[in-house]
Amino acid sequence: MKKIQFYLALTLFVIATSCTNSQNFKSVEVSEFKSSIEKTNDAQILDVRTPGEFAGGHINNAINIDWNGNDFDSQISQLNKEKTVFVYCLSGGRSKKAASHLKELGFKNIIELNGGYLAWSKANPSTDSTWTGMTLENYNQLLTSEKTVVIDFYAEWCAPCKKMAPYLDKLSNELADKVIIHRIDADKNKSLFNKLGYTGLPVVLVFKKGKLTFQKNQYISEDELRKAL
Template sequence: MKKLLSIALLTLVLISCSNGQTASSLSAPKFSAKLKELPDAPILDVRTPEEFSNGHLEYALNYDWNGAEFEQQIGSLDKSKPVFVYCLSGGRSSQAASNMRAEGFKEVYELEGGLMQWRSQNLPETTSNEVLPKGMSKQDFEALTNSDELVLIDFYADWCVPCKKMEPYLNEIANDLKSTVTVIRINVDENQELCKELGISSIPVLQVYKNKKITWTTTGFIEKEEVLQHLK
């Protein structure tokens, strides 16, 4: 039901200001500054519990946008007071914020670009045990790209819809061109520090390397035929 309402909810955002609502998407630095300005406002992380456990903003509450309890959870909040919302790259938080405004929330602030932009600005986050998973190191990454053959890197996430659409043809490329191309898929949730070091701030991202040098990169959904053009 939530997905069917998404388009209507996004339309409501455009008229929200005329209804006394604050519709605001803030860059990571401005979002951080606004958090300090409104220290008592709830911070909603609308990712899955698994994503949340891998790293989140301090004092954030995990209200999974795709979870069965989301509506009940936001129902406990004061709609007249400010609320902060974020996810990994901004898509789910935009839908959640639109839903909340439609439900009568007056002041909802979204983190533009989500945690990926937050991390690219080296802003702080935490986990339940205060230690962020490091995953693959940059040295490990450079070793993988140090090859005479072409190396196709795919930065993805399990929840990313465009990533899922591209996965089948990337598997085909890995099989059909295995004598000349090595395909490596890197989960951004499991490799947060690496993505920060490499400047990966959105997904999906494809990169082609040869002898450690990047020869091509693209962001967002792309068809198989265009990828193949860069693997010749």
Template sequence: MKYIITIAGLFCSLMTFGQTKIANTEALQKINNEDVQLVDVRTDEEYSKKHLKNSIHINWNDKENFDALASKLDKKKPVYVYCLSGGRSNKAAQYLSEKGFEVFDIEGGIMKWEASNLPLVSANEKTTGINLDAYESLTKSHPKVLVNFYAEWCAPCKELAPIIDKIAQKQADNLKVIKIDADENKDLLKQLGISGIPQLYIFKDGQKTWSKSGLTTLKTLEKKLK
């Protein structure tokens, strides 16, 4: 869908340092009705607790990774950014503007969004666990991601756990390991078609490159992660 900035929209927004400040109510209308890219620049922990629906997670504090993931955004589409209260999103918006993106910084961040009673995705609700949007964002949150679905009662999961911990330690500089409790995320498992655990996935640059149901070896994991 072609993006058109209306005159009214311009008057409602404030230009600062090459990017546009936009009120949260106006931003909500735009991200619901236009073809845009919504970027959450907070930390992994913050994002996992609550975030805006359909947002892409790119951690501003991880500068090297931010640069790599931001470069994959589409310059033909506007980018809407937000953080907790506006500090990090302002810096990220300035950075993306300098890279040639059309950027809108959502005023007040998620704190003002929540105070305005606007819709949020809560990823840690025990009834449903992490949702599919949050899961997909996490798989794209690092150039190389290993996802491990497990459960506390699962004997093979316990046998696999030391291998996962060892690979995480050995490849700490270039690998993100995400552990997802199957009992707390039954809806997600159903959506992904997972019928048994442990279940492993490897993602490279957001694309799934390998999956494994059941046990595997350290040697196999190392080979698949190369």
């Protein structure tokens, strides 16, 4: 009986793996993403971030079609389904959804950048030729306070960030005499975000007398943050 169950499980695994491979979609690290682009003539590079994010810096020769825009499908129809499409966003969330959708639309070969533009910028510093947004010096000044300082790196498109925003505003008012909460838009302060080495959102940091006492690079509940304070 156990052997039958084993072979059944093995068969299902092989079928699942075969289906995955037939989908012609894979997520790769920066080095493979870059080398694949360099080996492809007239590579179709798709940036699915917002126009504002795209304007702040992007991979050379990329075209911008906002995944959350109203006309994504109509714009994407301009691409050649028979040729490889290289897809990326800021950190990987939107590009994975977009890549799956492209597969449904019939695109033959899709390569998605794991870690997104944040990972690309970190591996290719020359991408950001000039510093934009808050300086590192100004950021460090935010941390010097007798009060507990909370830093929240967020973005307008980030769903977990939006979920956290109401209770962060509430805590900012409720604990104003003890705590300072600074919400920093990662898109508008990309140079700082990259310099600090973060690769995803949200990022929540707690500093007490200038020393980091808590850090989390994902959604955090109100109760968890209260405990950290």
